[in-house]
Amino acid sequence: DSGVTQTPKHLITATGQRVTLRCSPRSGDLSVYWYQQSLDQGLQFLIQYYNGEERAKGNILERFSAQQFPDLHSELNLSSLELGDSALYFCASSRDQGAHNEQFFGPGTRLTVL
Amino acid sequence: AQSVTQPDIHITVSEGASLELRCNYSYGATPYLFWYVQSPGQGLQLLLKYFSGDTLVQGIKGFEAEFKRSQSSFNLRKPSVHWSDAAEYFCAVGARFETYKYIFGTGTRLKVLA
Numbered sequence: 001d002s003g004v005t006q007t008p009k010h011l012i013t014a015t016g017q018r019v020t021l022r023c024s025p026r027s028g029d030l031s032v033y034w035y036q037q038s039l040d041q042g043l044q045f046l047i048q049y050y051n052g053e054e055r056a057k058g059n060i061l062e063r064f065s066a067q068q069f070p071d072l073h074s075e076l077n078l079s080s081l082e083l084g085d086s087a088l089y090f091c092a093s094s095r096d097q098g099a100h101n102e103q104f105f106g107p108g109t110r111l112t113v114l
Numbered sequence: 115a116q117s118v119t120q121p122d123i124h125i126t127v128s129e130g131a132s133l134e135l136r137c138n139y140s141y142g143a144t145p146y147l148f149w150y151v152q153s154p155g156q157g158l159q160l161l162l163k164y165f166s167g168d169t170l171v172q173g174i175k176g177f178e179a180e181f182k183r184s185q186s187s188f189n190l191r192k193p194s195v196h197w198s199d200a201a202e203y204f205c206a207v208g209a210r211f212e213t214y215k216y217i218f219g220t221g222t223r224l225k226v227l228a
Contacts, residue, residue, distance in 0.1 A: 002157060002159070035218075042218065042219075042221060043158075044218075090157055092157075099146050099210065099216065100146045100208060102163060103216065107156065108157055
């Protein structure tokens with residue numbers, strides 16, 4: 001158990017809908033990262049937050065957004081969902097914001113868009 | 115910008131045989147280097163990491179990796195594979211001076227024959 005929790009575990013929804021994925025980092029970790037893992041794209045970095053502020057952006061679509069709240073939990077919002085958004089979404093956390101930090105991964109949320 | 119290549123998509127070895135998983139990176143300086151393992155249905159777990167110093171790094175579960183600057187490689191090795199090592203292995207590169215994000219390789223899926 002990494003100490004990172006993600007809810008829900010599974011999510012099934014329809015095209016055009018909007019969903020929110022939630023992540024609680026390890027106790028004491030200030031950085032939260034979101035990743036998308038799909039069969040054709042592999043593990044793609046989406047976005048990083050540190051202590052409530054956006055720190056780095058990867059291949060995140062404009063339909064997707066994220067935020068980190070004062071209690072350090074984070075939410076990833078996916079809107080106008082398309083079939084291709086079906087994937088496993090991971091949240092990770094680390095103590096600090098630098099790239100030298102070990103990232104601890106949650107178990108993921110499996111999103112299925114029908 | 116940094117990038118990382120894992121040339122082998124699938125590797126099959128017999129239990130008890132030695133293992134080497136390849137990872138090559140591209141970056142202007144020495145990056146931070148990581149190997150993660152993902153068991154089926156699980157999140158990623160850090161096996162080992164390299165920042166500087168001794169180029170042979172020991173990790174958990176009997177794994178080691180060697181950083182070779184001249185070859186821009188960070189290959190993962192294990193002298194004797196166990197059936198429980200069957201999983202997907204990801205090499206990751208963290209930029210030392212630019213951004214805070216990791217870049218993950220496409221992964222190598224390891225199958226272990228009894």
